[in-house]
Amino acid sequence: MRIYDDVQLDYCDVLLRPKRSTLASRSExxxxxxxxxxxxxxxxxxxxxxxxxxxxTGTFELARAxxxxxxFSALHKHYSAxxxxxxxxxxxxxxxxxxxxxxxxxxxxxxxxxxxxxMNTGLVQNICVDVANGYSPYLLNYIRKVRQMWPEVLLMAxxxxxxxxxxxxxxxxxxxxxxxxxxxxxCTTRKLTGVxxxxxxxxxxxxxxxxxxGGMICADGGCTVPGDVCKALCAGADFVMLGGMLAGHAESGxxxxxxxxxxxxxxxxxxxxxxxxxxxxxxxxxxxxxxQYAQDQHYGGMKKYRASEGKVVEIPFRGPVEPTLLxxxxxxxxxxxxIGAKNLKDMPxxxxxxxxxxxxxxxxxxxx
Ligand code: 5GP
Numbered sequence: 234m235r236i237y238d239d240v241q242l243d244y245c246d247v248l249l250r251p252k253r254s255t256l257a258s259r260s261e262x263x264x265x266x267x268x269x270x271x272x273x274x275x276x277x278x279x280x281x282x283x284x285x286x287x288x289x290t291g292t293f294e295l296a297r298a299x300x301x302x303x304x305f306s307a308l309h310k311h312y313s314a315x316x317x318x319x320x321x322x323x324x325x326x327x328x329x330x331x332x333x334x335x336x337x338x339x340x341x342x343x344x345x346x347x348x349x350x351x352m353n354t355g356l357v358q359n360i361c362v363d364v365a366n367g368y369s370p371y372l373l374n375y376i377r378k379v380r381q382m383w384p385e386v387l388l389m390a391x392x393x394x395x396x397x398x399x400x401x402x403x404x405x406x407x408x409x410x411x412x413x414x415x416x417x418x419x420c421t422t423r424k425l426t427g428v429x430x431x432x433x434x435x436x437x438x439x440x441x442x443x444x445x446x447g448g449m450i451c452a453d454g455g456c457t458v459p460g461d462v463c464k465a466l467c468a469g470a471d472f473v474m475l476g477g478m479l480a481g482h483a484e485s486g487x488x489x490x491x492x493x494x495x496x497x498x499x500x501x502x503x504x505x506x507x508x509x510x511x512x513x514x515x516x517x518x519x520x521x522x523x524x525q526y527a528q529d530q531h532y533g534g535m536k537k538y539r540a541s542e543g544k545v546v547e548i549p550f551r552g553p554v555e556p557t558l559l560x561x562x563x564x565x566x567x568x569x570x571x572i573g574a575k576n577l578k579d580m581p582x583x584x585x586x587x588x589x590x591x592x593x594x595x596x597x598x599x600x601x
């Protein structure tokens with residue numbers, strides 16, 4: 234039996250060490266990066282945050298909001314080809330191009346057929362192919378097929394957690410490898426299967442392997458606060474994919490519900506009467522794409538041979554996503570000044586981490 238003895242770390246196990254820096258202010262740092270790719274001949278200037286291609290965060294509405302900040306989105310797989318084409322047409326008019334939008338695909342023949350229908354319009358040039366287990370031969374075969382069919386496309390593929398598989402995917406046609414198995418906020422893969430790898434260590438190993446092969450990585454899942462996004466970028470991620478952090482907003486998908494709560498306070502009506510104070514709160518559903526709920530909603534029920542690898546949560550409604558995006562970008566800017574990184578790409582070069590036992594003071598709770 235082989236056991237890897239190296240300590241495997243998560244974002245919560247480390248903190249960045251501040252450094253003396255010549256940067257006087259946050260306005261001196263550049264959070265947009267010029268991306269050059271291994272296979273795709275185009276360049277893109279943007280910040281490498283990507284909305285997850287989940288039903289709840291891969292929405293057209295979030296894509297619009299993210300593009301306004303020059304951030305990427307991966308649309309979910311459950312839009313029809315017609316809906317995607319209509320969106321891409323309108324989006325091109327609004328933003329001048331669809332260069333920040335990925336269309337997503339699974340690896341079945343039906344997926345390829347739909348992808349072909351969308352790609353034939355020439356409206357979009359970015360594809361995200363993902364399966365829960367990126368070690369499957371179906372993924373490698375599929376990305377070879379996609380690269381052959383559209384040699385100049387920007388291709389992201391995953392998900393894996395080891396350097397060897399990153400290299401394989403890149404050498405077979407991927408520009409960006411999506412890394413992460415089990416770190417997601419609504420993922421239960423680790424509980425159900427015992428498989429996975431702490432995300433910070435995953436990012437370090439995979440970034441090293443991918444960069445050595447001329448490719449890039451997208452750190453997918455496990456970010457809970459802007460500081461985690463900073464840690465991912467410092468660990469070598471070229472892109473960071475977010476689900477939970479973008480869920481629960483006006484632009485996110487998922488059913489809205491309203492609940493009533495007794496606050497414990499009373500309202501005095503007059504000297505003799507009082508009424509219990511009731512508060513209404515709005516919630517939005519957020520769920521894993523392999524959850525029973527998602528299977529029921531989008532795949533006509535869970536197949537007998539499958540088990541749920543995701544859960545359903547209800548998130549207090551957070552309003553428009555823009556303040557959340559600005560706080561993530563503000564966090565990145567501030568992190569860059571702390572570590573003396575003038576450009577996004579310099580972050581790993583400037584970063585040193587402390588391994589920690591505890592990173593937050595929770596005396597007043599975990600909320601910001
Ligand atoms: P988050 O940012 O919410 O922590 O993670 C988002 C990522 O979780 C997604 O991009 C996807 O890779 C992963 N994910 C989404 N749904 C599921 C699921 O049902 N099961 C598993 N194992 N992972 C999921």
